[in-house]
Amino acid sequence: MSRPLILRPQEAPVVGVDAHLPAVSDAALSEPAIRTRLASAPSWQPEFAGDGSRLPGRTPAAAAVLVPLVVRDDGLHLLLTRRTDHLRDHAGQISFPGGKSEPEDPGPVGTALRETEEEIGLAREHIDVIGQLPVYATVTSFQVTPVLALVRPPFALTLDASEVAEAFEVPLHFLMNPAHHRHHAVTLDGIERRFISMPWQGPEREYFIWGATAAMLRNLYRLLIA
Template identity: 45%
Template structure:
């Protein structure tokens, strides 16, 4: 059973998911060309808990790719997954101990093309009932939740830039407390915030 905040949130998210929008990429802000090779499909889970908070992870500091970064649970589509939705649910179970049966999937946002050449599909969902995260120590240093008001407000996001591969790369950030939410995670959450604001 959904809590009252979740019932209202469910309506808002379903409405936001109905807003037409095209795909996005990490190169949008700089108009850089995309990789010529076909991107690898992936799914990430943007799941909101009983209090309407978005569950995020801080990636393990020992990982080869994106160590210590803030991320949505998820990963590449593996054989046997039911596409990006299945990958997002499987990875959330592996990374933070969230049972797929506890997630109500509301829909997906258009795939986001990352600089690492993934076509990352954000899966939007609600967590039914109580949930205590169990971080997978090899992949996740921390699991935390961010209030919906921060995620849903376009004013929470700003554009920053840094030197990357001999040039400048621009990206969205949405810092919250000690957490620096940026890059592809901030980009897809910003797209969701714009839809929620309509």
């Protein structure tokens, strides 16, 4: 049986907050520390391998996303996008730039760089790839490789209005503090669904980071805290 889609995740009850877990230290979130950890990661296990069972009628396909860590004076910031509301998959959700792999892509890094340039216009010359996270399987049947990279300003973005409604940044130290990680549970069609969220209050609105994006960020937390 396929899992029912969660259409209003913000309304799902919060069943736990991980304030008891340690935050990643500021020292471990520095540019040199991130480079070192990705280059020689200790033994660790991702917390989330995927969303669970996939939607029917979908053939698994390779995909990749860029996890862009922008180097700012006050530390690293994660660059995220808000998808447009009319898309077939993950409409309106907070996502990493990325998408489905094409035959001509030279592996996941090539996919992530191409899709990032197409979606938000971030030129490759600003992107320094430093590692990858384990593949994450989405409910929409994508086998997603998260590609981590450092991005150094100044750079300009040009959003593809057909796919991306907005691009914004979140301080990495906020996302790597489990006190901001919420666990949700909701029952749909008699099936309990659980997921994690990391809501971020921006200057003008709240961004509800959840689903695959939040799960991959939680895996990054597990790597950095290991």
